[in-house]
Amino acid sequence: MNAPLQNPPADQMRQPLTVLIAAPRGFCAGVDRAIEIVERAIDRYGAPVYVRHEIVHNRFVVDALKAKGAIFVEELDEVPDDAPVVFSAHGVPKAVPLEATRRGLEWLDATCPLVSKVHRQAERQIESGRHIVFIGHVGHPEVIGTMGQVPDGSITLVETVEDVADLPFPQDMALAFLTQTTLSVDDTAKVVAALKERYPHIVGPKAEDICYATSNRQAAVKQIAPDSDLVLVIGAPNSSNSLRLVEVAKRCGTDAHLIQRATDIRPEWLDGVGTVGLTAGASAPETLVREVVDRLAEWREVEEHTLVSAEEKMVFKLPRQLVG
Template identity: 70%
Template sequence: MTEQIQSKRPLKLLLAAPRGFCAGVDRAIKIVELALEQHGAPVYVRHEIVHNKFVVDSLKAKGAVFVDELDQIPDGGHVVFSAHGVPKSVPANAEERGLAYLDATCPLVSKVHRQAERQVEAGRHIIFIGHAGHPEVIGTFGQVPAGSMSLVETVDDVATLTIDDAGNLSFLTQTTLSVDDTAEIVEALQRRFPTIVGPKGEDICYATSNRQNAVKAIASECDLVIVIGAPNSSNSVRLVEVAVRAGAKAHLVQRADDISMNWFDGVDTLGLTAGASAPELLVREIIDSLSRHFDLDEQQVTTAEESIIFKLPRELSDSGV
């Protein structure tokens, strides 16, 4: 007797776009790859070049060695600084050691660094909106003298701020925050400190804003949203929060193996996106995995087109590599 083939249950899949790699992540990965081509292995990378295990493991396989601090790098070594930015003391230390370094800091993070310097030069104390301990926050604080910047993470933090010169303040933000949460914190700052000076443009980067808007566009139609990204990836974690706020259940996963079929009970429409440091290859991996269990109706929902490309460091672009 021929065994009857069980038909797969239909599942509508809404793919958020934009998703995945941003220009800053693309640039950072390319810097490591070109440094390996130019200098050969090993090339050392201080901290994760971007917050994604798949990307880090892929670069390790090509000869990148990831370290926590410069003292783990032998004399004469080549080092790349991560996309999140580093305190000024790090390149200064590299120069003292005679280490050849490439800075893969995202240009949009570097822009915030320069803004911080200008505000301090203008004699203003900076209120920085960000997440304590995040590499980008550590790097930005390291651009200015100690004591010239205070961190707030929530609206409640604004109320407890102790400021000596409340009439001479400015604020800046981490580039990978929730757009909505940050707007609430900025409003609280402006209520408490009416003369506080903000940046001329938005500090939250275009890619973070675009990915959050794309999730907002699909989440209300979804029973479940899956976000591909690392737990230590700020922009990926924010995408989960955005989906939940829009009324969907949401899970953060790194690979297809992290997905539980139990999540799909009662799920007719699934949303799928990826944080700015997650490659499209992982999106396809998850779609391929789901297609083994469901009859997928895949639809892409595009809310913005991205065409930004950041230049490589002069040391690489001039080398002919």
């Protein structure tokens, strides 16, 4: 449980505080789609509907879906034979839907279409006879899902420039690279540059694999951070895209903290702070943004400004089972 809320020192109470709110922020099209899939599945099949892994990495969202009748599990063998199951937005290894089909389960795939695109790219590169170097974070569900699209041993994971230096492949080996969709744009560019320098013939995707939402949210933080004394990022500690936003803010020379709820804000963070930058990872709902602003307004005289760096109009189609 969170520690009891404390107020800032009396001399800071009601002082002016500028809040710069990044836009875009919060839910992306893939997260919107995944949540709607679970909600529609509950309406269509009735509760409970099982979900393999957190549908998105946000406790607030997960708890809200639990209250509607979703049951979250980590593995398919925890799903009863007669229950519908949804696969999370992060994607799953190819063996998971195959096993669900073998068992006769009614399953729905909430994998973000931009992650599915990387899955298809991986399959095509293997069909072309190339070994894949995959840039991503060890143990992340998206990485596990993507590596599970191709035969064992046909994909190698790297995280850093140092990892590239340790690769054992000869220079003339047929190689391709792909990336996780929620990485740091700047860090990934360095790893890709190292790969291309070491393996000039390596093949990459025609378009960047890092998704538009991840790129846009990082760019939005770069816009607010230089003018902020403190940046607050709303997101879960296991949310890759949220953690990257904290890193981006800190690289701008600004103090930054990841919070899940307004109750995580510590009053001492506001010592000497006149401007707070605020954003939310792609799995965090807008209601949490308002919750944070309201909490800050209890302490200080808040003046809000929204800084828009991009417009997002992306919408993804629902699975055919839920349409009509």
